Amino acid sequence: MTATDQDQGAADRANAEHLTHGHAPVLTGCPWHDVNEMLQSVGLRPTRQRMALGWLLFGKGDRHLTAEMLYEEATHAKVPVSLATVYNTLNQLTEAGLLRQVSVDGTKTYFDTNVSSHHHFYLEGNHELVDIPDPHLVLQKMPDVPEGYEISRIDMVVRLRKKR
Template sequence: MTSSQALTTGSDWLARAGLRPTRQRVALAALLVGDGQHRHVTAESLFAAVQDSGESVSLATVYNTLRAFCDAGLLQEVTVDGSKSYFDTNTHDHPHFFWEDENRLSDAPADQLEIARLPDAPEGAEIASVDVVIRLRRTPATDR
């Protein structure tokens, strides 16, 4: 896909959510969805990618734009610990693998996950969502 096609795809993505296509939003959207593939990014990794593309966007703008994309339903925020969030372009409910040794998030096969029962929500509350993050680490190589 060409750079021009990626920008068009990003602009269309923003328009479907009713977001104004500012230069910064279009640049970030093109990186996130321009090739039609789903992404799991951190604000820092997206900031590095936009810098590599030659665009001038501050890290604060990246954070604010990711928040706006989440608020518009374009991204799903996945928190892997109290201080680290990933942003997923696939907003459908699905589980994730978090590769601890690589600090990388990827989709886990949803058809292999079974949740038999959830606890009742406390009085006055309802369950809004269930996030499943399966933490992985590489096993040491063994001699056979």
């Protein structure tokens, strides 16, 4: 990555911070137009690589992907990107509020295209993250937080395995 790319990335993140307000734009039907609008709405430049990865990410509805999964999809789709570019793009889209990052075991990170407040099942045998369909699921009692901090969001991951 060149210094110019790094400067542009920093500018993109700064613009995204004040443009997203935590809401992703609604898709309208044309994947290329939608991705272009989505990127621009959060202050990210619609580069070829961002456009291609955005189309792969958002063109199939709500999904949970790791960087490696997206890289594999990009490779199959003949999109010329490195794994590092995939990671950088996923992190930029997350910082811009277009993706939600969900960590499992501290070793596996999924990126969720559904940025609304919701929780997940993690299917241990399949290494798959699935939305919990109950919108009324709530944490009974909130923990006390240290002085000077506030809860920004709660991510509940319920681990499931096949019965023995």
